[in-house]
Amino acid sequence: MENNIVLPEDVIYLLDTLNKNGYEAYIVGGCVRDSILGRQPQDWDITTSALPEETKSLFPHTFDTGIQHGTITVVRNKVNYEITTYRLDGEYHDGRHPDAVQFTPDLKEDLLRRDFTMNAIAYHPKEGFQDPFSGREDIARELIRGVGVPAKRFQEDALRMLRCVRFAAQLGFAVEEETRTAMAENAALIEKISAERIHEELDKLWRSPYPEKLPLLLESGLLPHIDHLWAEQMGRLGEGLIPQLKAAPNTSACRWTLVLQNYREAEAKAFCKKLKFDNSTMKEIVLYLRHFHEETPQTAYGVRKLAGTLGEDITRRLFRMQAILHDKTAAQKAENLLDQVLAAGDCLNLKGLAVNGEELMAAGIPKGKHLGAVLNALLEDVLREPAHNEKNYLLQEAQKRKDEV
Template identity: 65%
Template sequence: MQKLNIAIPQDAVWILNKLNEGGHEAYIVGGCVRDSILGRMPQDWDITTSALPEETKTIFDHTFDTGIKHGTITVVLHHENYEVTTYRIDGEYADCRHPDEVSFTKKLNEDLLRRDFTMNAIAYHPKEGFRDPFHGQEDIAAGIIRGVGGPAKRFQEDALRMLRCVRFSAQLGFAIDPETWAALCANTALIQKISAERIREELQKLWLAPFANKMPLLWESGLLAQIDATLSASLIANSQTLLEEISLCPKDNILRWCIVLQHYPIGEVKGFLKGMRLDNHSLKRISLLLEELSA
């Protein structure tokens, strides 16, 4: 049985075991499994289980409802929060972001099918090993980002996944599977349904990502043009210089925004940043630095 590169925290193992003792399946799942396989330290340890939310709440002393409508309960243990979510099947996504309704299931594979990419659709239990019906481990080993099932459907369900796809490529240095890339390019207009706050969060992670050579995927796909046509034209015209400068720039959010926006019309920068819902402190610092650069 393959071993994870990073040990699961004992508290997370304890939660898995308590759910198992209650007669339920339980696994760590998603990004924490992916990062562990890659030898990266997970930020969160998410757990998926066959237990219904009400059953989860009866097993643990300290919980609170995070998103009980969607099956998520937060278990608090030693001042740490662990999200425990019931296996579920998502309904329609009318807003291209959240399912209108969910139904609970007892089948792990049905829960994994609703996830975005194969590398994020892997479950793991210390005693059972990996549950990986969509071959996510193989894609991680090959450095490929591949949509689970039909990638077009995954993007149409949640349009933010398109930005996440590009951001993961730049963070991990992975290539995007051709079918997934074609589906992304065909659905870029759906990004307009996503809130500016969520788009900004993904862009900021992208600006800070270590594989700057993957950043052009943002505008080559047509995705950036749907977010802001002026910025897209600016980065396309200055792509080579941008990549060189951003690779040399300290990993600082303000400085990276300045590099990205240095050829943006100076009189329109504040409007763009306000539209991205950037905090006022960062907005002022970026605007001042860009004004000095253009002086």
Template identity: 60%
Template sequence: MKKIALPKDVSYILQTLNQHGFEAYIVGGCVRDSLLGIAPKDWDITTSAKPEETKKLFTHTFDTGIQHGTITVVRNHENYEITTYRIEGEYEDCRRPDYVEFTSDLKEDLLRRDFTMNAIAYHPEEGFQDPFSGQMDIQNKTIRGVGEPAKRFQEDALRMLRCIRFGVQLGFVVEPETKVALSENVALIQKISVERIKDELEKTWISTHMESLPLLWESGLLEQVDGYLCQKVLENPNLLEQLQKAPKHPHFRWALVLQNYDQKALKSICKGLKFDNDGTKVISTMALLSQQDLPTKPYEMRQLLSKYGDIVDKIITLQEILRPESTFSTSRTVYETILADGDCLTLKQLEVDGQALMDMGIPKGKQIGQMLNHLLDLVHQNPEWNTKEQLEQIVTAVGEDIILP
């Protein structure tokens, strides 16, 4: 029998529940990942104990979703979610069950889960509880809905995006019945919040097996998420190859997906998907400048770095993917030289500041900003001028009454 190496704290939790007469197993993603040779990020536990019974057995717990049977046990600063076996009622909103009913039957609990590969429980002494042949599906690299796939998608419509995301993450193939159920229920995705949709899309973009990605639009699901996004994706026949080459970082992958948007439309979709302001700025800048020629001269590169900071490094990397015939190689050499030399790029790095200018007699107000920007431009042209003495000489020479451009 294949064994899963459990952390000591997980073994302790299982043993504690067992010693008090309760069943307990690790379940879900941690079992799947262990079978795939992937280190689990979380260790979830399912048990026949009711939440209040579980809480009495451990000294440090807190309620995570106790109305749905879940509490969290804290051991050595790590959190472990423990959920009571449960049966779920109807899903009127394609998101949450109308009610949850606790059960003593592990199989009934596993039946409510999304895919067979996530419906496997494991105990170090009993081995695997696998009523839906999830181990075989993992071995065959197959994604299969538990029981009736259509019902699983109707219970929680986000499972359709999860289905595609697992395929792209793991290189698995969606089996025919599950694929049909997905295509027939795509309209239900509109009942899911944009935050959850954005999170699943992002996990999909940063995955590895892009050969599995076309199901996202071939199923009609992406059209239901955002018709214009689907149109733009279909207009780019090289997207899969580009994504495959890009670093596994959301900014890179989103910039590639949205590369054919104009700036107004790009910012609109970012707002619609609830990106934060910083994410929107980075992605829109990357998408815009990746299509433009980058500086190959130090002065212009310093100006670009002054305006965009470390986004420039990302833009150069994108150019390597999108425009291999461009001057990205020269731009990167210039960029790296500037950083290695520690050149002044921003007002904060100038060896004089506003207070120093006021001490020299320049009146507080607009002229301070004008003078500082003038000095920064000169230093961009001549990095060696960034000394207090040199800059003060320039200020004196310019004179406080001259209106700078």
């Protein structure tokens, strides 16, 4: 575990500037936690005794991120750094954001309002760690523990309950008993959280490296308050979902498809719309649900036809999920056939045909439905026999079909 943190030069500059002007300043939160764990922080957040206007006066390039909550963003060398004044949070009537904040000169009071002890650690290169809630000890024990009274932390911001499960799955940590109990007792508060934020946390959860932490979610009591049907389906899948998630391609659509594997297409669409999925991911999930219970193609023709419909990447991922859910040998054969088809450069769709609609119309095929029917017939011919994808051959075949209905 790291005893000292190597900070980027720009972060040191920000801390030094605040210090030289008489203010306390520390890096805080996730960047400290990740540094202790030897992980590369995604962001470097700073907490300070300086008021927002005082911070703004020290740096030439700033903008107001959440100035009502004490946060401004300093831009240095095209990188954004959030700097937040020490604060006390007021009441949380919406279960997510404080109604108001009160600035405080006391770092410990600022750390007390944070979610988990591992995220309530501050650090300064000259002063070392400020860790009043033993967060480093909990990190060493691989334990997630709510700061102060866990139930109060969840009542302030109900999303913290899902974040708790997500952190466990990302880090492989256990959840401390009082924190687990508080999560179960306050599960209904998740109903106050927006669908977008719930979706974001669940998406990170499915893609985390420790899906064996899934029982935390199943036992939390959160699922019925997110969606009743989904809670029932997850209960049926149970821990059998864990090895499936471990084996699946690490994309949102693939992982969510496994989570929704017993849904009908219409049910999946309704669920995705409820949780505000983007259209692209929703459509991909529906494609997988439509096809992965079908028989896996075992001929080059079948693979060409499927890849032409779904695209190369989705077809490959489909085969890999069929390997997880159905016949691994058949799925492996299908993926090998896909490799052969792609290596050979076989035509998979109308774009790959050696003739196009304009050339067929020039050859006398009338525009409209008949032209489309001829193109599709030529594609079917080429899918069955790739060597037929040659312009002269296809034009001759088109003439034969010229008068067909």
